Every structure is written in C-alpha cells, then in structure tokens.
Amino acid sequence: MILRLVHHTGILGSRAMSYIPGSLSVAMVTVPTEIVAKKIACDVVKKKLAACVNILPKISSIYEWEGEVKEDQELLLIIKTKTDAIDALTKFVKDNHPYQVCEVISLPIQNGNREYLDWVTTNVSTG
Template sequence: MDSGSTTVPSIVVYVTVPNKEAGKKLAESIIQERLAACVNIVPGIESVYWWDGKVQTDSEELLIIKTRESLLEALTEHVKSNHEYEVPEVISLPITGGSAKYLEWIKSSTRD
C-alpha cells in the first residue's frame, strides 16, 4: 500500500463456536473491545475434525471477523480467554484487496 493510503493491512479471522449464544457473546465482546470492525455469525455449520485420536463431528457456528492485521495477537488472546474450547480455532487470512471505503472503515472502527 502506498504511503498516502488511509487503510491498514487487514485480515479475516475464522473462529468456530459451539452455539449461537456463545457466538453472540464472543462477537459482542470483540466489537466492544474494538478488536474488530465486524463479526459475521454463520449458523448451521457442521465440523468434522480429528480430536482425541478419532474423527469427531459437531454442529457449530462460524465467526468471520474483519480486523487489522496488527490486532491478531490481541484478538487471539481475547478469544482464548473467552472461549470454552480447550483449543479454539483462530486462523487468519490476509485481505489482499477490496473496497477502499470498506477497508478504511475497518481501520476507523478498530483500535490502534
């Protein structure tokens, strides 16, 4: 990004949660702390994964979190402190482009 840019390097972070209540509570706390500009809550996902030496299947919800790359560590710690899973999913993907106005909004809606 050029030096005159009004955006910051931004990411999308995926976090799975066990149910709607947990997802809403976590999403609201993330926004309240200004650790993200927006959290989408996607209901009705089914996760199939390896845990405790065998294949597990669970109904979950997915949080899609839009934030600054620089807030990933703080966001990860927040999720770990406020999540019931022993090993909560926190994975980030870079945002490599998109609407400049939306990316500016991510910057202005999050803490430095």
C-alpha cells in the same frame, strides 16, 4: 464549491485514506452455540478488536480429536480486523472460549471496497 464543502465536512474523508494490502485480516473462529457466538462477537467489537463480525450458523465440522474422528454442528465467526490486532484478538478469544483448543485463524485482506476497508481501519484499535 460543493465538492470542497463535502470534502471539508468529512463526507469524502474515507477516500483520502490509502489502503495498504495485508494491513487488515479476516479471522475465523468456530463456536459451539449461538450464545457463545453473540457474546464473543459483541465483546470483540466493543473492545475495538474487530470492526464487524458475521455469524454463520449450522456449519458441520469434521476433525480428529484425541484419536477419534468427530463431527459437530458449530457456528463460524468471520471477524474483520487489523492484522496487527490478531494477537490481541486471539488472546481474547482463547480467554473467553469454552473449547480446550479453539480455532482462531486469519487471512490477510489484499483488496476490496476501499470505503469499507477504510471503515474497518478506523473502527479497530491497534493490537
């Protein structure tokens, strides 16, 4: 009886979902400042383009730009989203990022904590 009540009230509702490998992705975006990081992170969550964004500070990026090797201190956004929302997420980041060419790359999520993956799925709108 308790199990039925718990299931009926939705407490076990996330277990009812079945995760499809690759239906979620992790996107990575580098940004120049904490202000830019927090603005993009908050905005993509508010717009339901992402369920969660982690901000990793103080990464060193070494790259070639306009024929010169550069090194910059940046922050890295790790964004959990639906794979079919990546195009909309990319457009939003490009429209709101200070770099001329900003990094937005993604990798599919094949497996993980089922409850977490279900939570991401329910907190992101389709792209």
